[in-house]
Amino acid sequence: xxxxxxxxxxxxxxxxxxxxxxxxxxxxxxxxxxxxxxxxxxxxxxxxxxxxxxxxxxxxxxxxxxxxxxxxxxxxxxxxxxxxxxxxxxxxxxxxxxxxxxxxxxxxxxxxxxxxxxxxxxxxxxxxxxxxxxxxxxxxxxxxxxxxxxxxxxxxxxxxxxxxxxxxxxxxxxxxxxxxxxxxxxxxxxxxxxxxxxxxxxxxxxxxxxxxxxxxxxxxxxxxxxxxxxxxxxxxxxxxxxxxxxxxxxxxxxxxxxxxxxxxxxxxxxxxxxxxxxxxxxxxxxxxxxxxxxxxxxxxxxxxxxxxxxxxxxxxxxxxxxxxxxxxxxxxxxxxxxxxxxxxxxxxxxxxxxxxxxxxxxxxxxxxxxxxxxxxxxxxxxxxxxxxxxxxxxxxxxxxxxxxxxxxxxxxxxxxxxxxxxxxxxxxxxxxxxxxxxxxxxxxxxxxxxxxxxxxxxxxxxxxxxxxxxxxxxxxxxxxxxxxxxxxxxxxxxxxxxxxxxx
RNA sequence: GGGGCGGUGGCGAAGUGGCUAACGCUGCGGAUUGCAAAUCCGCCAUUCGUGGGUUCAAAUCCCACCCGCCCCUCCA
Numbered sequence: 019x020x021x022x023x024x025x026x027x028x029x030x031x032x033x034x035x036x037x038x039x040x041x042x043x044x045x046x047x048x049x050x051x052x053x054x055x056x057x058x059x060x061x062x063x064x065x066x067x068x069x070x071x072x073x074x075x076x077x078x079x080x081x082x083x084x085x086x087x088x089x090x091x092x093x094x095x096x097x098x099x100x101x102x103x104x105x106x107x108x109x110x111x112x113x114x115x116x117x118x119x120x121x122x123x124x125x126x127x128x129x130x131x132x133x134x135x136x137x138x139x140x141x142x143x144x145x146x147x148x149x150x151x152x153x154x155x156x157x158x159x160x161x162x163x164x165x166x167x168x169x170x171x172x173x174x175x176x177x178x179x180x181x182x183x184x185x186x187x188x189x190x191x192x193x194x195x196x197x198x199x200x201x202x203x204x205x206x207x208x209x210x211x212x213x214x215x216x217x218x219x220x221x222x223x224x225x226x227x228x229x230x231x232x233x234x235x236x237x238x239x240x241x242x243x244x245x246x247x248x249x250x251x252x253x254x255x256x257x258x259x260x261x262x263x264x265x266x267x268x269x270x271x272x273x274x275x276x277x278x279x280x281x282x283x284x285x286x287x288x289x290x291x292x293x294x295x296x297x298x299x300x301x302x303x304x305x306x307x308x309x310x311x312x313x314x315x316x317x318x319x320x321x322x323x324x325x326x327x328x329x330x331x332x333x334x335x336x337x338x339x340x341x342x343x344x345x346x347x348x349x350x351x352x353x354x355x356x357x358x359x360x361x362x363x364x365x366x367x368x369x370x371x372x373x374x375x376x377x378x379x380x381x382x383x384x385x386x387x388x389x390x391x392x393x394x395x396x397x398x399x400x401x402x403x404x405x406x407x408x409x410x411x412x413x414x415x416x417x418x419x420x421x422x423x424x425x426x427x428x429x430x431x432x433x434x435x436x437x438x439x440x441x442x443x444x445x446x447x448x449x450x451x452x453x454x455x456x457x458x459x460x461x462x463x464x465x466x467x468x469x470x471x472x473x474x475x476x477x478x479x480x481x482x483x484x485x486x487x488x489x490x491x492x493x494x495x496x497x498x499x500x501x502x503x504x505x506x507x508x509x510x511x512x513x514x515x516x517x518x519x520x521x
Numbered sequence: 522g523g524g525g526c527g528g529u530g531g532c533g534a535a536g537u538g539g540c541u542a543a544c545g546c547u548g549c550g551g552a553u554u555g556c557a558a559a560u561c562c563g564c565c566a567u568u569c570g571u572g573g574g575u576u577c578a579a580a581u582c583c584c585a586c587c588c589g590c591c592c593c594u595c596c597a
Contacts, residue, residue, distance in 0.1 A: 029525075047597075062597035105595085208524035210591060260595095283597025290526085315526070316591060323590090326551085358545095359534070363527065364590055371533065374546050381545095384560095413535085422535050425544035432561090490555055497557080508559050517559090 019402070021076060021415045023069075023279075024362055026287060026311040027206055031417055034310065036278045041079045044070065045268040045308070046155070047282035047290070048084040048162075051140035052109040054333040055147055057316040057356065057367060058324055062283040064313040064353060065361045065418075067153045069279065071451045072414050082154070083161040083271045085264060086144070089257060090247045106133040106246050109140075110302050128356055137166070147334040150349045151356075152453040163271055165263040165477065169249045172258045172266045175301050184300035185238055188229040193239040193253050198232050200296045206311060207288035219511050236293050238262055247261035261293035265307070269298065280308035314361045320368050332367075343369045346381075346504065348520040350457035351376045357452070359422055362470045376521035378428065382455035385431040392438035401445035406430045407444045423451075474505060478514040485509070 021034040036042045046066040049055045057065075063084070070082045086184055090106030113130040116122040127139045141164070148156030155161050165172075176193055179185035184199045196213060197203045204210030211234060241254025248255050268277055275298070282291060291311060298307035316323070319330040332342040340346040355375040359365045402408045406426055413422035435441035449455055477500050485495040500507050505516040 024527090049597080050595095059597045065597090142586080204524095207593075210524095213593090281597095282563050284525085284591060286595055288593060314597070316597075363534095366533085368533085370546080374533070378545070419535075421533090421544080425535060428544060485555080488555075494556075501558085506559065507557090509554080509557085510559090 019076065019411060019415050021073070022417055023310055023312060024308075024417050026313050032310070034278075035499045036078065037274065037276055037309065041081055042073050042279065043272040043274055043277040044080060044082050044279035044281065045264065045277055046082065046280075047264060047286055048086050049140075049144050050087040050105070051137045051144060052090075052105045053112070053140060054335060055144050056331060057319075057323070057337060057352070058331045060147070060151060060334055061312045061317045061356045061361075061365065061498060062281070063148065063153055064151060064356050065454075066281040066461065067155070068357050068361075068420065068451065069281065069312065070154060071453065072418060073449050075411070075414065075447065081272060082158075082162070083163055083268070084155050085163045085165060085267050086137075086141050087165050087263065088134075088141065089165045089260075089263070090245065092132050093510075101120065104246050106136060106494070109133075109136050109487055113139075134166070139162075150338070151334065151353045152349070152457050161271070163267040165258075165267070166247065168263060168267050168270065169258065171240075171270050172262045173251050173443060175262060175266050175297065176253075176258075178301045179238065179297065182300060182303075184296070185488050187253060188231075190229040191241050191254060192229060192237055193259075194230055194235040195238055195259075195293065195296060195300070196231055197234045197296065200300055202299070203234070203292065203296050204333045207292050208293055209288050209292065236261065238297075262297060263277075264290075265294045265297040265301070268307075269302070275302035275304045276306050277308045279310045279312060281314070284313045287313055312361075315364045317356075318364055318366045321366055324367075337372075343372060343521070345519070345521055347372060348376070348379065348457075350379045350454040351521045353457060354379055354452070354454045358424065360421060361418060363483070372521045375517070377435070377518055378424070379454050381428065381431050382445075382449075382452075386442070386455055387477065389435070389438045389442040389445060396439050397439045397442035397446055398437070400440060400447050404440070404444050407447060410448055420452075436466075474500060474516045478507075478516050481507075481509070481514045485514075 022031050023034050024031050030143070030207075044066070044130045046063065048063065049059055066084070070080050073080050082318065090104045108445070110130045110133070113122060113127055113136055117127070117130065122139075127135050129135055145156050147160070176185060180193070182188070183196075185193055185195050188194050204213070211232070237259040239251060239253045239256060239257035239258055241251075242248065243255055245257050248257055268280070269275060280291065295307045299305070318324065319328075319332065322328055322330060324331050337347050337352055338349060351372060352375075352519060355367065355372050356365075358375060358378075400407055402411055409426035410423045413419040413426065416422070431445075445455075477496050480494055481496040481500070484490070496507075497507050500516050504519050506519055508515045508517065
């Protein structure tokens with residue numbers, strides 16, 4: 019079956035073919051570790067995870083890597099030659115405040131003035147969140163790449179770019195990439211040099227551009243002894259530009275000049291990915307860096323753009339622990355909510371959507387239980403000759419149409435299959451992609467189920483007793499007590515069972 | 522100003538030339554229940570942003586217009 023993906027590079031849906039039939043190489047722009055990752059970040063990361071799992075579903079071996087940006091970049095170093103406050107320093111301030119308020123556990127970060135400790139703290143938090151949400155790459159330490167551990171590779175590439183005439187040292191001592199040396203600059207984003215000049219609404223000219231040959235030239239290395247994280251280099255002690263790490267780490271870890279897929283959020287199309295292409299192709303001379311560039315659109319929250327000032331800026335932890343919606347949310351529910359609509363449309367994160375997703379997770383989970391009971395836990399290997407799996411696969415192959423794929427799965431999950439072992443095999447393959455029923459996570463997430471389950475069990479028994487004695491007033495009171503504790507109550511002749519609500 | 526994405530029932534969301542426009546939620550009717558919840562059965566868009574056009578046939582193609590969103594500035 020042909021797999022077709024939308025490629026930002028060509029603005030069209032194309033049939034996917036890896037460079038090397040034996041292995042798909044993909045790179046995903048990961049988080050900056052100055053703060054906890056939010057659900058918008060994770061929409062993009064989970065989108066990458068779904069691509070990876072889809073390719074694996076179709077039998078490809080996938081080498082997926084993700085970077086961790088732990089270099090302390092400046093708050094507005096993207097357009098000019100660096101400026102504003104260092105993000106790591108800003109994080110240090112926040113960290114100190116959080117330690118005082120108890121938001122960050124006392125022993126977690128010994129010295130907030132040490133940027134490496136801050137980066138380490140948030141990196142660990144990110145990987146925990148990523149594992150909780152079933153991001154496969156987060157379970158592969160070798161494929162999580164840290165910028166600070168690859169500075170030497172970046173310096174090598176910068177030297178190559180200078181040598182090949184793609185970069186120069188400006189009069190201010192900063193190493194810049196010369197966009198005019200790369201004719202394809204702008205091909206990915208549509209922001210070609212002539213358009214950038216005429217269309218930027220005057221923003222470009224306001225900046226201090228005097229050291230650059232072209233206003234769109236971007237920084238590769240800046241000597242700055244005062245920067246909080248700095249390294250020695252032929253161009254002075256300082257720090258790398260914010261685009262260079264991805265070009266270098268992708269090539270180094272994936273061991274190819276041309277990779278298959280590069281993913282990120284839509285905001286990264288320009289300038290970040292445009293600059294990565296210029297760097298990589300400038301250094302390698304290849305006619306491509308990644309063959310497919312895939313971008314997830316932004317997430318909205320209750321119809322509004324997520325922003326700190328609106329107070330709708332939710333981290334993964336906020337949602338799971340109930341600070342976003344007032345109800346604790348199972349990780350599988352959040353995962354499904356973030357992957358279930360098409361990645362190329364803005365998705366609206368809502369409380370109602372979360373409840374819908376909870377219903378779907380419950381249905382799939384219940385279906386699995388029924389199948390396991392009926393088949394004795396045995397599953398038959400399933401292939402695409404099964405109509406449900408075929409429809410599921412066709413939807414996925416059509417540019418990751420998860421909604422369409424669910425449209426095939428959900429009615430089936432409400433049916434009673436004649437061959438439960440085969441159905442279980444089908445469900446297993448479906449769940450290899452969706453990873454919501456069950457969600458394979460770090461052990462930590464299941465823990466909070468047990469804390470009050472003894473009490474709930476007792477209440478269920480009391481409820482049965484009251485019902486047996488036809489004391490319905492008491493029975494109703496107990497039932498609302500269990501419900502209020504966040505459980506769904508199922509009464510039956512076999513006895514009452516309480517099930518924790520997923521969201 | 523430049524570069525993109527999208528407008529389908531109360532809500533979310535598939536479908537890109539031709540069966541009665543998927544699927545999920547909500548709602549309604551029924552079974553079940555002490556009453557509920559859960560579950561099961563059934564029903565719910567003559568219509569696809571607007572106006573034209575092409576065609577035997579269009580939500581799907583063409584033209585025009587309206588609206589929303591994103592990027593071009595730190596951001597996934």
